[in-house]
Amino acid sequence: MSGVVGRPPWDHAPFGRVVTAMVTPFQADGRVDLALAARLADHLVSHGSDGLVLCGTTGESPTLSWQEQHDLFAAVQEAVGGRARLVAGSGSNCTAEAVEATQQAAALGADGALVVVPYYNKPPQDGLEAHFRAVAQAAPELPLMLYNIPGRTGTSLAPETTARLLDLPNVVAFKAASGSTDEVSALRLVCGDRLAIYSGDDALTLPMLAVGAVGVVSVASHVAGPQISRLVQAFLEGDLAAALAQHEQLLPLCRALFCTTNPVPVKAALELSGWPVGAPRLPLLSANDDVKRRLSETLAALRPT
Numbered sequence: 365m366s367g368v369v370g371r372p373p374w375d376h377a378p379f380g381r382v383v384t385a386m387v388t389p390f391q392a393d394g395r396v397d398l399a400l401a402a403r404l405a406d407h408l409v410s411h412g413s414d415g416l417v418l419c420g421t422t423g424e425s426p427t428l429s430w431q432e433q434h435d436l437f438a439a440v441q442e443a444v445g446g447r448a449r450l451v452a453g454s455g456s457n458c459t460a461e462a463v464e465a466t467q468q469a470a471a472l473g474a475d476g477a478l479v480v481v482p483y484y485n486k487p488p489q490d491g492l493e494a495h496f497r498a499v500a501q502a503a504p505e506l507p508l509m510l511y512n513i514p515g516r517t518g519t520s521l522a523p524e525t526t527a528r529l530l531d532l533p534n535v536v537a538f539k540a541a542s543g544s545t546d547e548v549s550a551l552r553l554v555c556g557d558r559l560a561i562y563s564g565d566d567a568l569t570l571p572m573l574a575v576g577a578v579g580v581v582s583v584a585s586h587v588a589g590p591q592i593s594r595l596v597q598a599f600l601e602g603d604l605a606a607a608l609a610q611h612e613q614l615l616p617l618c619r620a621l622f623c624t625t626n627p628v629p630v631k632a633a634l635e636l637s638g639w640p641v642g643a644p645r646l647p648l649l650s651a652n653d654d655v656k657r658r659l660s661e662t663l664a665a666l667r668p669t
């Protein structure tokens with residue numbers, strides 16, 4: 365028996381409901397494998413992804429040149445442009461660089477840009493506000509997803525700072541990757557329905573939906589896209605029993621994919637699934653045998669026999 369849980373704030377998902385933060389495939393010689401990236405993008409869009417983030421954390425943006433990011437975006441856009449929302453990673457801890465990259469994303473025809481909170485230099489909240497204001501005003505037609513992941517950046521964008529940025533019409537979305545559903549609730553208290561909040565943590569997608577998230581920027585959707593899509597759709601239709609069952613079926617995989625630094629496990633999971641996406645670039649290393657074994661077991665458990 366499905367009880368309708370109401371509609372707002374789940375009505376507005378500017379980048380779709382399931383947005384895969386796509387890995388960047390590398391050839392054996394270390395170059396970006398643009399052809400495989402195009403094929404993988406097509407597969408993801410055909411298996412549950414409404415949108416793709418290119419050159420996010422999972423796409424190994426820290427070790428990609430801006431030219432490689434440009435070329436990757438263009439190759440994926442040619443393959444799936446018009447079938448999925450394409451969000452380009454354009455963040456940097458240097459405001460001038462983030463402005464330039466975001467303007468590039470707009471020029472490439474991206475549907476949005478993922479702008480990570482500046483990392484390492486730890487700006488105070490007024491610095492963070494100035495940073496995002498400069499980026500947003502530099503590309504006023506490009507919808508932006510602010511990306512808060514303090515476990516990686518060492519800095520957290522306070523909900524009150526985010527609320528102050530909402531006078532910028534292109535600040536439309538937020539990716540919550542602080543590891544807590546409290547972040548979603550705190551944002552909604554000050555932003556209300558004016559911000560589309562996405563789960564940035566596959567294992568927390570259902571609880572985050574329950575407190576107001578509209579969708580997920582997912583890693584697990586590389587190898588379980590239909591299941592992630594079914595989870596979100598079941599929730600939106602008010603079928604909480606089905607959403608919970610799907611959540612519990614996916615949980616072992618979600619945990620395995622973050623048993624060590626993302627994207628190491630997801631690249632191994634793709635290799636185990638027949639996608640030769642290659643090793644991550646140093647300083648990340650390929651998954652060890654224990655991680656591969658755990659992934660192999662969780663993938664087998666997901667697949668219908």
Ligand SMILES: O=C(O)C1=N[C@H](C(=O)O)C[C@H](O)C1
Nearest residue numbers: 385420421422564565581626
């Ligand atoms: O690539 C991303 O963007 C994501 N980064 C987070 C991380 O790697 O910690 C996880 C998120 O779901 C996707």
